[in-house]
Amino acid sequence: MGAGIPGVDGLEGGEGARLFAAAESGDAEALRLVAVRLARADRTEEAESWLRLGADPGAGSAFGHTADNAEAVRLLGQLLLDTRRGAQAAPYLLRAAESGEAEAMGVWGAVLLVTGRAAEAEPWLRRAAEGGDRLGMGAYGVLLFGSPGQGERAREWLRKASASEPDDTTDSYLGPVPQPDDGAAARLGPVGLLLLFAEFAGRLGHTVAAARWTRLAAQSGDPTAMNRFGVALHGFGRGGTAALWFHAAAETGDPEGMHNLGLVLRGAGRAAEAERWLHEAAKTGHIEAMHNYGLLLQGTGREREARKWLRRAGKAHRKAQSDAEWSDLMG
Structure with missing residues (x-):
């Protein structure tokens, strides 16, 4: 863990190596910076490992049970929340709150x-x-x-x-x-x-x-909230973590969650899974999903089926525009 990590902002080269060394020696602020920067790069498993050094007694760190590690305990709880492990997060958040x-x-x-x-x-x-x-x-x-x-x-x-x-x-x-x-x-x-x-x-x-x-x-498990948190994470470049929330929303039958999960999977090169979720979202009448599912079919040589979905998307889009214009006129 003592070398810098190329491509991770603030953890590259000599600066990263010095920060890792300070964290390993028991510097609470260095540990926080290492963990936060890894999490922001969506390297959540590595971030979790560092936070556990500061948060878990007997984890082999120089911290132990001190008031100084309360922040590491909270950050570990928040990381577990971010990765859909609320039950595991609870004792850490409670411990940090009790501090x-x-x-x-x-x-x-x-x-x-x-x-x-x-x-x-x-x-x-x-x-x-x-x-x-x-x-x-x-x-x-x-x-x-x-x-x-x-x-x-x-x-x-x-x-x-x-x-x-x-x-x-x-x-x-x-x-x-x-x-x-x-x-x-x-x-x-x-x-x-x-x-x-x-x-x-x-x-x-x-x-x-x-x-x-x-x-x-x-x-809360609310599908809209889970999907929006996924969107927020994706906007920060945390696509892998975002996919966890899109998947959770998709499993409830939420069309937006299914669509977003399909897009993330497509971007990750997982074409078969992406097709499944885009198709599920398209079947609900989700306009963007119908369009993107059509494009996916088109890109894999299924022109006839692609045209059907692209026509449906175009028709639904025109109707939505017309309805919006009518609503504006009546408003």
């Missing part, structure tokens, strides 16, 4: 919230919010919307989550967080609110914040 780290309390509380355990989530989210964690503030606001008469208090926490600080980074700033009225919050529910926050952040260019909100929503 008093505000960000860990926010993530753990939010996971409890979206998995239907609001009563357990409340003390963790309240402590995270009071400890200054902005994601925790936002999730605490979401939780408060579920209690009668707490709407204004919920919006106050959302306003606090939106506040910027002079030392903000791309990773820490959430951007403006929408503050829905009580009726809208009730209709959306916790997962819908988190997806609203993510969509709003994405529209403003805060892609990291959008991914953080979507990561939490995806833990």
Whole structure:
């Protein structure tokens, strides 16, 4: 593990070798940087191995049971969440939260919230919010919307989550967080609110914040949330991890998830699997899936079948455009 890794930003050549050496010697910050950079390069197994050195007692590291490794414990929990291993993530997130780290309390509380355990989530989210964690503030606001008469208090926490600080980074700033009225919050529910926050952040260019909100929503198992988290991961170049979420959404019968999984598999050269999922999505009437399935058939010499699907896609596209224009005229 002591050499640099070509092609991984921040871990190449001499710089990478020095960082690896520092991490191996027990430098908590170096370990964090190595793991984060590997994860961002979608080398999740290697990232996990490094985080376990800082998080698991007896893993052969120089860290052991100290307050300094709380961040490694949380990051390992988050990596396990990202790779659809929520049950394995839970003890790490709980351990990090029990150490008093505000960000860990926010993530753990939010996971409890979206998995239907609001009563357990409340003390963790309240402590995270009071400890200054902005994601925790936002999730605490979401939780408060579920209690009668707490709407204004919920919006106050959302306003606090939106506040910027002079030392903000791309990773820490959430951007403006929408503050829905009580009726809208009730209709959306916790997962819908988190997806609203993510969509709003994405529209403003805060892609990291959008991914953080979507990561939490995806833990609920909601197909739309899982698919959107896959899209976010794919946008960061983490195609292998994104495929896990597309597959999960696809298995629920979600057309968007099936389509996106087909595209990722096609890009990975797994043509037979890609064809299966594009076909499944196309059969639901998904316009882009019909088009892409037609192109796949065309590329493998099945012209007659390809023309059928391409015609269907074109017809559906024209109808969708016409419906949209009519809606605009009537609006």
